[in-house]
Amino acid sequence: MKSRIKQLLLISFISLLILGSTFLLPFGFSAIHEGWSASFWLLVSHSGGTVGVPLITITFCVLISLHYKGWKRKLLTIGLSLVAFSLVLGVMARFNEFFIKEKLKVERPNVKYLHKQKGFDMDAFYAYESKEERRRYLAYFLRSNADEMTFDGEGLHPKVIRHWIHETGYSFPSGHSFNAFLMATLMAYIILFIYSDFRRRRFFVLPFIWATFVALSRVMLGVHSSVDITCGAAMGALIALVLVYARPIDKLMMQKTVEWNQRMR
Structure with missing residues (x-):
C-alpha cells in the first residue's frame, strides 16, 4: 500500500x-477566440462536467470489470464501483458547490473582466441567488452588447459565450478541478491495486493526465483563475488520498474477491 x-x-x-505554471505563463483566456482551440478546450472542460464525469466513470468501471472472469463477477464489480464513485463524487461535489463556494463567494475571472472592461454590473449579477436568474441577466447583457464582446481586440467564440452564460456560480475552488483530481486519484489507486504487471499498472498516469487537462481548460476558457484550479486540484487529490489511506477500497475489493472465490468453490 505504501508503494x-x-x-x-x-x-x-x-x-x-x-497547474502551477499557469501563475507564470499566459494561459488565462487563451482559448476563447474563434478557432479549433476553443472547441477543443471546451470539449476537455465538458469531460469534467455533469455529463462527462458519469460517462468516464461508467467507462472506467466497465474496463476494470474486464479484469475479472464471469459475467456475474463483472456486473458485481461495475455495480459496486458505480455506487462508490457516485456517493463520493456526489457528496463532495455538492459540498464544494453549495457550501465552500457559497461561503467564500469569489467572483469568476470572466465576470470580473466584463465588469472592468465592458461595464457589466457584477454586484447586480451576484445579487441574484439562483444561477438561472444570473444566466438570464448575463445572456441579456451579452446579447445587448454583442458588437463589443471582444478580448484583446478579437471576437469571442459563440460556444465560449454560451459556456460563460452557463457557468454563473462562484469561482473558488474550481469544481471541475476538484472533481477531476478526486476521480483521478481514486481511479489511479484502483489500477495500481488490481494490476500487478507493469504493462497495465503504468496506465495509472492516464487519469491524472485527463484531470490536469480539465483543470487547465478552466483557466484557458476564462472561467477560473490559477488559484482556483490549483487549490481545487490539491483539495480533490488530498481527499482521495485520505480515503485511500483509510483503506475502504482495499477492504471492499479484497472482501468481495474472497466472497466470490468462496462461492465459486
Missing part, C-alpha cells in the same frame, strides 16, 4: 506543478 500511495503522491505533485 501505491508514494506513486500517487509523486504523480499528484507533478500534476500540481504543471
Whole structure:
C-alpha cells in the first residue's frame, strides 16, 4: 500500500506543478477566440462536467470489470464501483458547490473582466441567488452588447459565450478541478491495486493526465483563475488520498474477491 500511495503522491505533485505554471505563463483566456482551440478546450472542460464525469466513470468501471472472469463477477464489480464513485463524487461535489463556494463567494475571472472592461454590473449579477436568474441577466447583457464582446481586440467564440452564460456560480475552488483530481486519484489507486504487471499498472498516469487537462481548460476558457484550479486540484487529490489511506477500497475489493472465490468453490 505504501508503494501505491508514494506513486500517487509523486504523480499528484507533478500534476500540481504543471497547474502551477499557469501563475507564470499566459494561459488565462487563451482559448476563447474563434478557432479549433476553443472547441477543443471546451470539449476537455465538458469531460469534467455533469455529463462527462458519469460517462468516464461508467467507462472506467466497465474496463476494470474486464479484469475479472464471469459475467456475474463483472456486473458485481461495475455495480459496486458505480455506487462508490457516485456517493463520493456526489457528496463532495455538492459540498464544494453549495457550501465552500457559497461561503467564500469569489467572483469568476470572466465576470470580473466584463465588469472592468465592458461595464457589466457584477454586484447586480451576484445579487441574484439562483444561477438561472444570473444566466438570464448575463445572456441579456451579452446579447445587448454583442458588437463589443471582444478580448484583446478579437471576437469571442459563440460556444465560449454560451459556456460563460452557463457557468454563473462562484469561482473558488474550481469544481471541475476538484472533481477531476478526486476521480483521478481514486481511479489511479484502483489500477495500481488490481494490476500487478507493469504493462497495465503504468496506465495509472492516464487519469491524472485527463484531470490536469480539465483543470487547465478552466483557466484557458476564462472561467477560473490559477488559484482556483490549483487549490481545487490539491483539495480533490488530498481527499482521495485520505480515503485511500483509510483503506475502504482495499477492504471492499479484497472482501468481495474472497466472497466470490468462496462461492465459486
